[in-house]
Amino acid sequence: MASPRHFDATPNESAAQQDRAGESLLDRIGNTPLVRLERVGYEFPDVEFSAKAEWFNPGGSVKDRPALSMIQAGLASGALHPGKTLIDATSGNTGIAYAMIAAALGYPVKLCLPDSASPERKRILTAYGAGLVITPGDEGTDGAIRRVQKIVAADPEKYFYPDQYSNPANWQAHYRTTANEIWEQTSGRITHFVAGLGTSGTFVGTTKRLKELNPEIRCVSLQPDASFHGLEGWKHMETAIRPAIYDDKLADENRSVSTEESYRLVKRLAREEGLLVSPSAAAALLGCFQVAARLPKNEHAVIVTVFADSASKYLNERFWDED
Numbered sequence: 001m002a003s004p005r006h007f008d009a010t011p012n013e014s015a016a017q018q019d020r021a022g023e024s025l026l027d028r029i030g031n032t033p034l035v036r037l038e039r040v041g042y043e044f045p046d047v048e049f050s051a052k053a054e055w056f057n058p059g060g061s062v063k064d065r066p067a068l069s070m071i072q073a074g075l076a077s078g079a080l081h082p083g084k085t086l087i088d089a090t091s092g093n094t095g096i097a098y099a100m101i102a103a104a105l106g107y108p109v110k111l112c113l114p115d116s117a118s119p120e121r122k123r124i125l126t127a128y129g130a131g132l133v134i135t136p137g138d139e140g141t142d143g144a145i146r147r148v149q150k151i152v153a154a155d156p157e158k159y160f161y162p163d164q165y166s167n168p169a170n171w172q173a174h175y176r177t178t179a180n181e182i183w184e185q186t187s188g189r190i191t192h193f194v195a196g197l198g199t200s201g202t203f204v205g206t207t208k209r210l211k212e213l214n215p216e217i218r219c220v221s222l223q224p225d226a227s228f229h230g231l232e233g234w235k236h237m238e239t240a241i242r243p244a245i246y247d248d249k250l251a252d253e254n255r256s257v258s259t260e261e262s263y264r265l266v267k268r269l270a271r272e273e274g275l276l277v278s279p280s281a282a283a284a285l286l287g288c289f290q291v292a293a294r295l296p297k298n299e300h301a302v303i304v305t306v307f308a309d310s311a312s313k314y315l316n317e318r319f320w321d322e323d
Helices: 015-021 064-077 093-105 119-127 139-154 168-185 203-213 259-273 279-293
Strands: 034-036 048-054 085-089 108-114 130-136 192-196 220-225 253-257 299-308
Touching: 034 168, 034 299, 048 168, 048 279, 064 093, 064 168, 085 093, 085 139, 093 108, 108 119, 108 139, 119 130, 130 139, 130 279, 192 203, 192 279, 203 220, 220 279, 253 259, 253 279, 259 279, 279 299
Parallel strands: 048 299, 085 108, 108 130, 192 220, 192 299, 220 253
Antiparallel strands: 034 048
């Protein structure tokens, strides 16, 4: 493998210099569109539903943001340097982001991934050159976490282990970027922020910053309604290994959503909005509908969520063929 590229955590080039040089791949992370939904949710005429279209990131998901932030932090601290291999547990999207960014910078990557991850995710990771350690699917990401901890403990000098579930650089990415983008894109009109919990970084970081900008914004976290579910990347906190970065005091409300209802909404979004999104994205919107249903009659609201990724990694799922 070629030597790792030097990468400044805080580039000092002027904007004009960067414009002349052109943007790098990593410069394209963030600043994703906020998409207003026009047809689904019609039963709530006083509510505006919008979502961050995170598949516009170069790695195809919201996880590009924290992956870049954690790698930048590792480079800045010296924990990541030539000779190290990046390793972590993932359900797929953070792993893809790691693999993409590390390939661009010249670092090898090894990932522990549950067998239940979609075949498309595994193929993408292999395409980027990541080494995969497949763990039992029925153990989910918790099994992958346990495996990576054993690997690192056996040879700690070999690996840079960012540990996305415990690394504050995860939620800080959303504090610095996602929240401020939402605020600007809604012109400060946002009344509710709704997001699912996986590592919890998206919810924690975005909520912390939005509450600083306007303490009246209601922030609602979402979880699957059962320990066994089909919302890849999400955690049922009562039965899963709790991420160290998760702060259960932040949410104004926590709600649960159904995998089966999310699958149905995936197809509605495709056929009524022209949006091919993942089951977790549909689950996030389902949570928005739950929030809207509890609002007082005629109360106007601007509810914003995050569509973590598109449907491109889920097109082999059986629910597409079901009535």
